[in-house]
Amino acid sequence: MAGSPVVAELDLGGSGKQVGRLRVPLSRDDSGWGTQLVPIVVLANGSGPTVLLTAGNHGDEYEGQVALLDLARSLRPEEVRGRVILLPAMHYPACAAGKRLSPIDGRDFNRCFPGDPFGSFAQVLAHYVDSALLPLCDMQMDLHSGGTGMDILPSAVGHALDDPDMMTRTLAMADAFGAPITLVLREVNAGPTLLASAERRGIVALSSELGGGGRLHPENLAITKRGARNVLRHAGVLEGAPEVGPYGPSRRMTVPDMGHYVFAPVDGIWEAADPLGTDVTAGAPAGRLHRTEDPGADPIPLTYAATGLLWCVRFAGRVKAGDPVAVIARDL
Ligand SMILES: [Zn+2]
Known part of the structure; x- marks a missing residue:
């Protein structure tokens, strides 16, 4: 080159x-x-x-x-x-x-x-x-x-x-x-x-x-x-x-894998269930996604797919479909 x-x-x-x-x-x-x-x-x-x-x-x-x-x-x-x-x-x-x-x-x-x-x-x-x-x-x-x-x-x-x-x-x-x-x-x-x-x-x-x-x-x-x-x-x-x-x-x-990420399925405003650094469990609520375009609908609940330490969280309120809202780490 x-x-x-x-x-x-x-x-x-x-x-x-x-x-x-x-x-x-x-x-x-x-x-x-x-x-x-x-x-x-x-x-x-x-x-x-x-x-x-x-x-x-x-x-x-x-x-x-x-x-x-x-x-x-x-x-x-x-x-x-x-x-x-x-x-x-x-x-x-x-x-x-x-x-x-x-x-x-x-x-x-x-x-x-x-x-x-x-x-x-x-x-x-x-x-x-x-x-x-x-x-x-x-x-x-x-x-x-x-x-x-x-x-x-x-x-x-x-x-x-x-x-x-x-x-x-x-x-x-x-x-x-x-x-x-x-x-x-x-x-x-x-x-x-x-x-x-x-x-x-x-x-x-x-x-x-x-x-x-x-x-x-x-x-x-x-x-x-x-x-x-x-x-x-x-x-x-x-x-x-x-x-x-x-x-x-x-x-x-x-x-270890993408199963330790939580991704937003649609656009919305992210309300996290836990602060950064929380020990979280697979299946527990990660938070809710609010959709301003549909006032009659309930927020969409998201759950953690893995157990571990909440290592990374979404900071900005507004998310787009496909954005990670949480990443979980576990001990090596
Ligand atoms: Zn960077």
Whole structure:
């Protein structure tokens, strides 16, 4: 495939702390040779591993963005052994708009990998991350939260991998991150995600879900800040052992199949029966779906199809047919 048209306005191989921009072509009505700037920070010192930490893959997920801004300000190059690459607002147009999807091309950035140098803005940027940044990396973590639509118990998230050695190394990284939960997932449509791109390149990689509801949750921010530094300690880029959070070691869980999701069968307003984090039982009421278009009809009751921990709930009130309203996790 052709090379990337993206230009990094810093030296990815340089030493010290560099705060710069990626210049991504963006042709507009009033600026045919226009470019969109995406912030990037690189800290490097001596020899050692390279860790890429990313946030703002989705613009309405805030814990990761703020944790990486904090890291960009507070990390000193002399603390580092190796290299840290930070993209605190990776899909910058979506971050600036506070939206999941791009206001430029309507794309979900995490459905654009491995990207296309001749594609839309999001595809060009995804191609650069995949082809120019990932090959430099030994470890990668992409920080997500539930966004406007969902609220999720703070978790490191890894894919169920067929290679047992990679699975062990991934779980060790998740233990080090130290979120209250480590979730091993077989995801809906994982292929075009950054996490899957990193896995295809043999990089030990994690994603995460660190809250949601389109707001910045202070407790989850503290978990994310500690976790980001813990990943650097685990990689050997920072000295010292990973810090354990006040809730203790991470609880390993899984969402084993689609039977652990509750989906809305029709459009409506979702009234949940239980708050996030409730222990729920198969067959118990999950909530009711109200249909404003039919005032004479009863709300539609939905039930859980599995027993476990209510790991993810619908946050926004309005749902469309096919949207998940609850996801249940069970211990691994
Ligand atoms: Zn996300």
